[in-house]
Amino acid sequence: MINRLIKIAAIGVLAATAFSTSSFAADYPNKDIRMIIPWGAGGGTDGIVRKLSTIAEKELGTSIYAENIEGGVSATGVLEVMKARPDGYTLGSLTYDSVVTVPWQGLLPTYKLDKLKLIARVTSEPDALIIASDAPYKSVADLVKAAKENPGKIKIAIQNTGSRLHLAMLQFEKLTGTDFKLIAYPGGAAPQKEAILSKEVQVAATSLGDFSSLIESGDVKGLVEFSDSRNPTYKDVPTAKEEGIDLQIGSFIVLAAPAKTPDDVVAKIEAAYKAALDSDEFQTWVAKVGVAPNWLGTADVTNWANDTKETLFKQMQTLVDQGVIKK
Template identity: 25%
Template sequence: MRKILSSSPFRHAAWAMAAAAAAGPASAQTYPDKPVRMVVAFAPAGGTDIVARLVAPRMAELLGQSVVVENRAGAGGVIGTENVAKAAPDGYTTLMATMGNLAVNPYLYSMRVDVQRDLKPVSKVVEVQFALLVHPSVPAKTLREFIDLAKARPGHLTYSSSGIGGGPHLAGELFDSLAGTKLTHVPYKGSGQSLSDLIGGQVSASFDSLLQALPYVRDGRLRALAILGSERSPLLPDAPTVAEAGVPGYEFTNWYGLVAPAGTPQPVVEKLNGAVRQVLGQPDIRRKLEDMGARVVGDSPEAFGKFIANENTKWEKVIRAAKITAQ
């Protein structure tokens, strides 16, 4: 009998396995027990920052802990992305990511992380409508007039962006390619500065998000010549799409989504996903996002992961064809 009850490596292994199995669900059940960090890899006042600061407080209410938005800008979003990818995979660090973070920067920069390997999808949050915006001093009231003006003086018209390889930059490169124009790209360190100089007339145009530009279109400080997506915006019903205004095949939509470090326990990912989707289902949040030109999504981690993989395939081809570099 004594031999049967005595300790053995097999008994210790069995107990360890049972304890680990019990600890996993328990930790997921108690998560979170401290504030959650939501990193934005860009400067304040840009579209990503706006969405993060709208969603984070409501997530905090559902999770029972603060969700703190932290701006870690630099290198076109690489610094913030790498910070999150290298963080502890415990659910307390997340990234409000963009197309640039997850599907563009890997082909522009020598990143120290592999975004598809080192980050775990939580949920796509929104798709964002972009528009071709011009300063009122630009003598073009329609997209056709803008194209004619650009072709008459190649390189004379300038367009601002949040940085090399960001959504506005890629939208401009795609426009040049399909419209046969040659615009001069002026990159900034963040979309806030880019938009500010467009409003001030330091640059001619920008391919930018309606999230932050819409108020300036409505008060006349900017003019929207066309919507970059496949459909007109209900917020600017008189603005045609680029495709219907004379550039067939043109379509550009940016997107934002929440990711966490790879290795984050699946129950924790599911809890974050549930919080995101509940927030996006709240009527006032949905209305605010739609009023800023965003289409609310909120999908599963699996669906978002497949979407990210497809976006990588798409934008790698565009970047290689246009020979875009980070320099």
């Protein structure tokens, strides 16, 4: 009799849980949604995620407010997403460093990507070298020549030490036989912009999209993009392939939620951001900032992220074995 009562109670609990989850998903959203951006305000990731979220909130019928949480090569902000209640009211944006750099370096033992449910990849963009408009370099060949004549003297602003951009510049030095003075400006592209404008440096390594406002104002210009095809927005910037440099590397933006967020809730978020990405408003806006929309939905994005991570892990281990970088 007791066992029978226990079984009935267990069935009741399961039914109530299923009902509450279903009801929750049907009612979602009924309050504001927090979107964590793990980089500083004013950078490329910040601008893109804010713009998409502003359009997506119209689809969801509620406000999506952005919160910049910097630190740990994006790990600090992403950890906040991992620890958040899985109810769809805390979301996050991941970049290359969130998916590759932090796990590879083992910066935080509690940082595991399986604590997240990836929703979609929304953009991808190559890295580039960007120079101040009054810099003396007319081409990447000029920059390489000057670096060989002045080893260790020419300053290039990267972001975090050990980040993707650091890796890109180490590869660039190896491929061109140069030695630059790489200066880290943690916190995304915003501090790099300040470094260029204050004339601390004349060269920065990041994406063209990150510096779109300064390119538009004429303060800077693209020197080379680490890609094999020209940017549809900045068609005058040559590719690394055209310059005879075998280097292709860049970033992306992936949206995520805590791992146990209900599938129905994730589906609503995915649909809202897909509609935002496809909207005329976003497509018109993004065409001016040099970033390529590159959608990959919930069904495929996790496998893509895992494959990308493993491929890059192997490439970085090769550089470790060659003595180019240290882990």
